[in-house]
Amino acid sequence: MNTQGRLIARFTENLPAGTLEWIGLRPARKEPVQTVDQVMALEGLGLEGDRRCQGTPGSGRQVTLICQEHLPVIARFLGRSEVPVELLRRNLLVSGINLYALRHQPFRIGEAEFITTAHCHPCSRMETALGEGAVAAMLGYGGFCARITKSGLIRVGDKIEKL
Template sequence: MLSDLISNWAQPGRVEWIGLRPDRRAGMVVADEEGMISTNGLDGDRGRAGKRALTLIQREHLAAIGSYLGQGPVTPDILRRNLVVSGINLAALKGREVQVGEAVLRFTVICVPCSRMEEALGKGGYSAVRGHGGWCAEVVRPGRVTLGGEVQPVD
């Protein structure tokens, strides 16, 4: 049955990178080892409670975006996402509760690229990010997130 196939996942993912956006156009601040996720998103980030409190992207998509630009993987700070995750398909988790470290999130909408992608990545940057920009999430349960922490659906 299709619902059974959709509910399966092969392995937990891992948190590879944690970044904060302190202000609208300010440079990203990379967290050393951990961050605290509250209802507003990562502490120290300009996030806000609701369906866009936190943003996540798959590490695997950084290489895809770079390949569309004719270069190596882009760095996560350019895309301004909070968490980089590897090893699990984030799109397959849409609408589900997902444990990220100690926190529980719910992926809500795709992070669409902003017009600044042309400025940040050069000509074609906006199109390169389309479909690969990650996900926005709301916080279901606050908690600590660490580098190397597991990412998996709450079953």
């Protein structure tokens, strides 16, 4: 771990737990996101039933997460009253925890363990889903990508906590 990683780990030692609010699976490219109440997170692969689970084993983009607290910000930047989470095409919506504080840190949701790998930058498809300006509105608010380091069942309502 580099110096920045050690500092983040030290300052986030007592990070309060958050909550898993929503789970979405993308069965294939450009298909609607399916909302589920629970899913198996498969180590090194992704979420069972999600298209990323069939991709390259060990990918750093097995799961995508976004903070519920960022949705009103994105909506405001777009001049909308709300942004439906399924339009953002992320897998997990969490609340009550700062995902930036989990950058490169291991964490647990339900029975599964993860590590964040990178920012999940918005793609041009957001312009189609949310309208002109969506990519700009989401910059810095697109969430994070993560790898699954231990398989397990995750459910809506599970705690998300730093290990």
